[in-house]
Structure formats: structure tokens, C-alpha cells
Amino acid sequence: MSQPLRSWGRYPNLPQTGHTAHWRSELSAQVDAVFKAHGSTLPFGNGRSYGDSCLALSDHVVETRALDRFISADWEKGVLRAEAGVTLAEILRVSIPRGWFLSVTPGTQFATLGGAIANDVHGKNHHSRGTFGNHLRCFSLMRHGEGALTCSPGENNALFAATIGGLGLTGVIDWAEIQLMPIRSSRIDSIVTRFADLDEFFALSRELDHHHEYAVAWIDCLAKGTYAGRGVYIVGDHASDGGLNVDDRAKLDVPFTPRLSLINKASSRAFNEFYWRLQPATPTPRQVGYEPFFYPLDRILNWNRIYGRAGFQQYQCVIPDIAAEAAMRELLSVTAGAKSGSFLAVLKRCGAIASPGLLSFPLAGTSLALDFPQTAHLEHELFPRLDAIVRAAGGRLYPAKDAHMTGADFRNAYPAWEKVEALRDPALNSRFWKRVTG
Amino acid sequence: MKRILIIGANSAIATACARQWTAQGASFFLVARNAEKLAQTAADLTARGAKAVDVLAMDATDFTAHAAMLASCVRVLSQIDVALIAHGTLPDQKSCEQSAAPAVEAFAVNATSTVALLTLLANQFERQGAGTLAVISSVAGDRGRPSNYVYGAAKAAVSTFCEGLRARLFKAGVHVMTIKPGFVDTPMTKGLKLPAALVATPEQIARRIVAGVERKTANLYTPAFWAPIMLIIRNIPGPLFKRLNL
Structure with a gap:
């Protein structure tokens, strides 16, 4: 009965048929039934992975959303x-x-x-x-x-x-x-400041990140010339008082998917200019709710639809510290010169805490995330150039966001993939896994 | 602080209602057929902050167990502020047409057991002189349709019974609410081909039910758009209705 399921980027366009398990006691039988009928399956949560990592090789997934107890x-x-x-x-x-x-x-x-x-x-x-x-x-x-x-x-x-x-x-x-x-409070004490270029970002990050629980930056990757690398640096900490309240802001919705993307280079440039001008030029403290601080895009339900029926791709990479500054400069310069502009670019310095996970994405370095409306240009021209920079700098891409990386890049960047393959459940396989390991 | 009895507590709509009442600090007495799932439902509400959760496994068609169930409930809650009757099954219309047994069984689950439970509960609530009986019927009970008339007839019995009971208990200060959901995405409708635009989530249904209990709504269509749809459907003349394939 459920409608076809898609990944968040709606690209690749491979609608999935969902098979719901409503109780834990039904889960095993549900997985077996889909596996027997379709050859493979994959658990599917709330469809927030961007690329094809949440798509089953068989296009028949087991939905877990009803297991919400x-x-x-x-x-x-x-x-x-x-x-x-x-x-x-x-x-x-x-x-x-x-x-x-x-x-x-x-x-x-x-x-x-x-x-x-x-x-x-x-x-x-x-x-x-x-x-x-x-x-x-x-x-x-x-x-x-x-x-x-x-x-x-x-x-x-x-x-x-x-x-x-x-x-x-x-x-x-x-x-x-x-x-x-x-x-002690659901509110966040944040400090926001503009920076003029990447040098300033790295200086701010080195000086301030370790004093704060949270740190991130937004970067205007359409800006060229003297404005290249400008952005907004944001840090935050949980406030020490101010009440423990659940934010419940009214949500806006994008009720349907337009045929064409509403995001293009002109609209992105206008937005970026407007947003940058809105931010304070010197470090300015603000107290905000946790929703606007952590989840600004959750305010708009189904925001992914603004990219139209073709969908979009997010390009997220992380570059080790030693090569990060130079690689970021190259990545941004290639992006700024490209045909399709990214309107959201998020820059974040990751720390050195090791994850227990074998295929965990972050490493000590700088992560950059860029969103692009889907066009053939991405895979044929822009992404190969970005991939070459990431490869040379010893970085890697984020499987949760990915719909394009080559098998060789994946296997080099995540050498533990063979251990995961050895422990893979024989009933489960994804479009992503087949693409990068098959 | 509400004290709430739920029959059919494992149903998706009942769970969604209970979670909203939990946020208001309610105590629960939960009744459902499957004890293992009932324990999971109870754990969910407890972890979400319910004041107290007691459970009893009972099959609603086991009429002899009803009185003891109500006695335990009253022992635990002492007074019942809201009783939500939410159990039910969706019979297979085609097999109901081929033999009487499944049709009679569908009536036992969806109509007779509800009548039996409401009869006991009505007397308890009358003694209390307060409270709300919230009963899940269905839009399917408003008209007999060829695709679903056995289920529809059982729900029609429930709706009519509730209408009479409402008038009786009104004098005692007790409210009876008839809840008429349309299509809802729940385990009961799994596998059915339903028009996606008309399908609601259990959470949407629950928000209306919880608000309806506060407002003492008599007939609650949920989602609200079913009220005008059913107004039209109820008024389609018989000679035309029998020619439609609804």
C-alpha cells in the first residue's frame, strides 16, 4: 500500500517498493519473504540517505519506520x-x-x-x-x-x-x-561571524573550534575574485539555563515536485549574497533554539523537491589535515568555475576521535559538502575533476551522500570494505554496494 | 491526569493516541489479545513517561472474560476517565460471500464484542457519572458498499449502538464519541490498494481523537475531509448507489 520510496536526492531515480514490518517479531519473516521473492533486500528507514546506498539491489526494501517503540x-x-x-x-x-x-x-x-x-x-x-x-x-x-x-x-x-x-x-x-x-537547557548559545576567505576560516577554526561543543561554517562557493572563499563561521554550546523545551515550530512544506529545479546559478548567487550580507561582520553572540541551530532545513518538509524531478546530488568529501587547506582551495575554485552552482556549501573541521565503525566516513581533517541540481554535466565534467583533487589529497567521499564515486576510489579510501563484505548478510544488498564492489 | 482504558491497545491508532495522552501524564490500563506485543506497547509508553501502565491480555471475543477485565481495570484505575475501544479486524469480503463462518466471525470481533464491552462499560461510567467512551467505528459503516459490506455492516451496528448509548448516558454526564476513520496506513490495511491521497497516518487520526475527546465531539470523521465526502455518499439515492462500484 505504501507509495514508491526514493532516496533523499531522488537520484538515481529507482523507486523502491516498501515491505513494512510492524513488530520486531515480524521482522525476520518479512526479510526472508522479500529475499525469497526478489533475490535481495535492504532495510529502509526514513529515506534520508541521498544517493543509492539506501536502495536495494532488487528495488524491494524492508521498511523499519513502523518499528518506532x-x-x-x-x-x-x-x-x-x-x-x-x-x-x-x-x-x-x-x-x-x-x-x-x-x-x-x-x-x-x-x-x-x-x-x-x-x-x-x-x-x-x-x-x-x-x-x-x-x-x-x-x-x-x-x-x-x-x-x-x-x-x-x-x-x-x-x-x-x-x-x-x-x-x-x-x-x-x-x-x-x-x-x-x-x-541544562534546550537552547544554544552561539557565536556567528563572517569570514572573508579560506585563510580566515582555517584561522578561526584553529583558534575557536576546541573551545566550543559545536562548530561549522557555511561557504559561498559561487563567489569569485576578491570574494572567493567568503563565508560564515558558527560555533555553539548548550546554554546553561533557559528551560528544557521541545521546539515545535510550524513546518513549511513543498507539496509537489516541480518539473524543473528551482535552484540554478542565478537563484543561488542571489541567495548567497543576501545570506552573507545578513550575517554579522564581527563575532556576535546569539541564543537560539536547537531546531534552528541544528536543523534549519527541517523547517521545510520535503525541501529536496525544490530540485525538481531530476533530483540533486550532494558531493561530500573529507580531506586529511595535512592536505586540507590546499585541496579546499582547489575544490572551491573548480566549483566556482563550474556551470552548475552549489547553493549550500558546508565546511566543517572533523576531529581525531576514531569511530568503532569500519566504514565510518569522517577523519581528522576538513569536510566539504556541496549540493548540485542533477544534470549529466555533474558526472561527466565536474565530479571527475573534484574526485581527482580528493584522490590526490588522500581524502574520501561519504557513501551516505553518494551516487557517483568509482569502485576504485571507494575501495582505496575504505580498505576495510572487504571485512564488511565478508560479514554481509546474504539476504541484503544495495545498489551502492553493487556499484562500488561488484 | 487522565486514567485511560484501551481495548485493542496494540492497534496502530490506539498506540498513537496513547503516546499523545502520555505527553499529558496519563495512567493506562491496556487490553489486547497478543501478550508479547502488549508488553512492548506498555514498555514504549512507560519509557515515554506514562505515569503508570497496567496490562491484561484478553481476546475481545472471549465474552466471559469481559467482567473480570473491567473489575481489574477499576481496581487499578479506580475511575476511568476515557475508555477507547480500538480493536478490530478487516475481514476478507470475498470469503465472507462464499460462506457464513467468516462473516459471523467478523461480526463477533467488530460488532458483538464491542456491544458486549460497551454494555458493561456503560454501567460503570453511569455509576461514575463522568467520563468518555471513545469507540472506533468506520466511514465504512455509513453505507453498505459491495466491496466491503460485511465489515461495513458490523461498523454500522457499532455506530447505531453508540448513537443510542450517547443519548442514554448524556443524562448521566457521560459522553460517547463515535470515531469514523477513513483509510489509515496500519497493519490492518496492509496489502490493500488504496488511493494514496486519501490515506492518513495513525498519528493524524490520533490527534483528532485526542482533541475530539476534549471537545466531546459526537461523530468524529477523521481526517476531517471525510465529513463532506460521507455527506455526499450518504445522500446518493439507492437506485444510483446500487449501480456504483464503491
């Missing part, structure tokens, strides 16, 4: 166990009034708990807390022919490591237990 909560210690289909928003709604926040949150609260593990997501506090997997106590993994296995650093630890960032391939997570972070 909490199992137990210890509000003294901030330990929560819940089913894999619970979204991060649902967790925050319950945990914030009790003084707990997610230890690590990505840029959307609409990802599921299972998805956050499968992509080992990170956020604005990567430099201080690492990835989602660093705060994962244990989970239960349903494997074809093996039933449910509890995995933790001390039990089934090979599967624990392979599943964190394992792109849903090692089994279906039916529940997970996470450590939350204590907060």
Missing part, C-alpha cells in the same frame, strides 16, 4: 533503548524535557536510529564527540538464518564494528541502545 529509558543515566525505526526527532521530543540531548546529531532530525548507525552519522561536534557510533552502547542485529544477535564492543564485536557505518548490509538492526548527553 521505545523499549526502556534510564533518565538517571541518560541511556535509551529503542526500536530502529524511531526518528531522532521522536527521541528529542521525549529526552529534552528530561534534560538529555543526542550526543551526536546529523543535520536532520528526521533520520531514524537505525539509519544513524548504518551511516555512522556525525555532526557539528565531531571535533569534540566523534560520530554517532562513539555513543552507541549496543544493538540487536537480525541476520538471515542466524536470528537476532546482540552486538556491543564486548559481544559480537566484529559485527558491531562492521554494522556501524555498514550501510545496512550486515543485517537488520531491530533495536539499539544509545548514551545521551546531559543538557
Whole structure:
């Protein structure tokens, strides 16, 4: 009965048929049934992966969104166990009034708990807390022919490591237990300042990141000449007072998908100019709610539709510290000269905390994320040039966002892929995995 | 602080309602057929902050168990502020046409058990002189359609029973709300081909039910757009209606 499911970027355009499991006791039979009927399947949460990593090779996925029950909560210690289909928003709604926040949150609260593990997501506090997997106590993994296995650093630890960032391939997570972070207020004390170029960004980041829980930058990658590399640097910390309130701002919606993208170079340039002018020229403190700080785009439901029916691709790479400054300069110069402009460009310095996951994306260095409306130009001209820069700098791309990287680039950047392949559940396979390892 | 009895507590709509009442600090007495799932539902509400959650596994068609169930509920909650009747199944219309057994079974689950439960509950609520009986019927009960008339007839029985009960209990200060959902994305409708634009989530349905209990709505169509649709459908003349394939 469910409508065709798509990845967040709506590219590649391979609509998935969803098969829902409503109870944990039905999960194993559901996976077996889809596997038998279609040859392979893949768990599908809330469809927030951008490329083809959430698309089953058979185009028949097992939907976990109805597995949205909490199992137990210890509000003294901030330990929560819940089913894999619970979204991060649902967790925050319950945990914030009790003084707990997610230890690590990505840029959307609409990802599921299972998805956050499968992509080992990170956020604005990567430099201080690492990835989602660093705060994962244990989970239960349903494997074809093996039933449910509890995995933790001390039990089934090979599967624990392979599943964190394992792109849903090692089994279906039916529940997970996470450590939350204590907060005294749901509000964020932030400091915002413009920077004129990349040198200034790196200087600000080196000086200020380690004083703050959260740090991120937005960069105007359409600006050329003297404005090249300009952007806005944002840090934040949980406020020490101000109430523990769930933000419940009215959400806007993009109710349908226009035929063509509303994002183009002209509209992006106008937006970037306007946004940059709006920001303070000197460091300015502001207190904001957690929703506008962490999840500005969640304000607009289905914002991915503004890219039209062709969809969009996000290009997210991370470059090791030693090569980061030079590579970022090259990446931005290629992007600024390209035909299609990116309207959202996010720059973030990642820290050195190692994730327990084998295929975790972040590494000590600088991460850059760019969104582009889908055109053939991306894969034929722009992305090969960007890939060459990333390759030469020893960086890597983020599978959760990817719809284009070559198999060779993936296998070089993630040498542990063979361990994950060896532990892959025989019932599960994705379009992404087939593309980069097949 | 509300004290709430839910029959059919494992249903998706009931769970969604219970989560919203949990946010208001409610205590629950949950009744459902499957004990394992009931324990999971109870754990979910407890972790989300429900004040207290007690459970009892019972098949609603086991009429002899009803009185003991209500006695335990009253022992635990002492007074029931809201009773939500949410259990039900969707019979296969085609097999109901071929033999009487599935049709009779569908009536037992969707109509007779509800009548039996409401009869007991009505007397309890009458003694209390307060509270709301919220009963999930269906838009399907408004008209007998060839595609679904066994389920529809059972729900029509529930709707009519509730209408009479509402008038009776009104004098005692007790409210009866008839809830008429349209298509909802739940395990009950799994596998059906339904028009996507008309399908609601259990959360949408639950928001209307929780608000309807506060407002003491008599007949709650949910989502709201079903009220005008059903107004039209109820008024299609019989000679035309029998020619439509609804």
C-alpha cells in the first residue's frame, strides 16, 4: 500500500517498493519473504540517505519506520533503548524535557536510529564527540538464518564494528541502545561571524573550534575574485539555563515536485549574497533554539523537491589535515568555475576521535559538502575533476551522500570494505554496494 | 491526569493516541489479545513517561472474560476517565460471500464484542457519572458498499449502538464519541490498494481523537475531509448507489 520510496536526492531515480514490518517479531519473516521473492533486500528507514546506498539491489526494501517503540529509558543515566525505526526527532521530543540531548546529531532530525548507525552519522561536534557510533552502547542485529544477535564492543564485536557505518548490509538492526548527553537547557548559545576567505576560516577554526561543543561554517562557493572563499563561521554550546523545551515550530512544506529545479546559478548567487550580507561582520553572540541551530532545513518538509524531478546530488568529501587547506582551495575554485552552482556549501573541521565503525566516513581533517541540481554535466565534467583533487589529497567521499564515486576510489579510501563484505548478510544488498564492489 | 482504558491497545491508532495522552501524564490500563506485543506497547509508553501502565491480555471475543477485565481495570484505575475501544479486524469480503463462518466471525470481533464491552462499560461510567467512551467505528459503516459490506455492516451496528448509548448516558454526564476513520496506513490495511491521497497516518487520526475527546465531539470523521465526502455518499439515492462500484 505504501507509495514508491526514493532516496533523499531522488537520484538515481529507482523507486523502491516498501515491505513494512510492524513488530520486531515480524521482522525476520518479512526479510526472508522479500529475499525469497526478489533475490535481495535492504532495510529502509526514513529515506534520508541521498544517493543509492539506501536502495536495494532488487528495488524491494524492508521498511523499519513502523518499528518506532521505545523499549526502556534510564533518565538517571541518560541511556535509551529503542526500536530502529524511531526518528531522532521522536527521541528529542521525549529526552529534552528530561534534560538529555543526542550526543551526536546529523543535520536532520528526521533520520531514524537505525539509519544513524548504518551511516555512522556525525555532526557539528565531531571535533569534540566523534560520530554517532562513539555513543552507541549496543544493538540487536537480525541476520538471515542466524536470528537476532546482540552486538556491543564486548559481544559480537566484529559485527558491531562492521554494522556501524555498514550501510545496512550486515543485517537488520531491530533495536539499539544509545548514551545521551546531559543538557541544562534546550537552547544554544552561539557565536556567528563572517569570514572573508579560506585563510580566515582555517584561522578561526584553529583558534575557536576546541573551545566550543559545536562548530561549522557555511561557504559561498559561487563567489569569485576578491570574494572567493567568503563565508560564515558558527560555533555553539548548550546554554546553561533557559528551560528544557521541545521546539515545535510550524513546518513549511513543498507539496509537489516541480518539473524543473528551482535552484540554478542565478537563484543561488542571489541567495548567497543576501545570506552573507545578513550575517554579522564581527563575532556576535546569539541564543537560539536547537531546531534552528541544528536543523534549519527541517523547517521545510520535503525541501529536496525544490530540485525538481531530476533530483540533486550532494558531493561530500573529507580531506586529511595535512592536505586540507590546499585541496579546499582547489575544490572551491573548480566549483566556482563550474556551470552548475552549489547553493549550500558546508565546511566543517572533523576531529581525531576514531569511530568503532569500519566504514565510518569522517577523519581528522576538513569536510566539504556541496549540493548540485542533477544534470549529466555533474558526472561527466565536474565530479571527475573534484574526485581527482580528493584522490590526490588522500581524502574520501561519504557513501551516505553518494551516487557517483568509482569502485576504485571507494575501495582505496575504505580498505576495510572487504571485512564488511565478508560479514554481509546474504539476504541484503544495495545498489551502492553493487556499484562500488561488484 | 487522565486514567485511560484501551481495548485493542496494540492497534496502530490506539498506540498513537496513547503516546499523545502520555505527553499529558496519563495512567493506562491496556487490553489486547497478543501478550508479547502488549508488553512492548506498555514498555514504549512507560519509557515515554506514562505515569503508570497496567496490562491484561484478553481476546475481545472471549465474552466471559469481559467482567473480570473491567473489575481489574477499576481496581487499578479506580475511575476511568476515557475508555477507547480500538480493536478490530478487516475481514476478507470475498470469503465472507462464499460462506457464513467468516462473516459471523467478523461480526463477533467488530460488532458483538464491542456491544458486549460497551454494555458493561456503560454501567460503570453511569455509576461514575463522568467520563468518555471513545469507540472506533468506520466511514465504512455509513453505507453498505459491495466491496466491503460485511465489515461495513458490523461498523454500522457499532455506530447505531453508540448513537443510542450517547443519548442514554448524556443524562448521566457521560459522553460517547463515535470515531469514523477513513483509510489509515496500519497493519490492518496492509496489502490493500488504496488511493494514496486519501490515506492518513495513525498519528493524524490520533490527534483528532485526542482533541475530539476534549471537545466531546459526537461523530468524529477523521481526517476531517471525510465529513463532506460521507455527506455526499450518504445522500446518493439507492437506485444510483446500487449501480456504483464503491
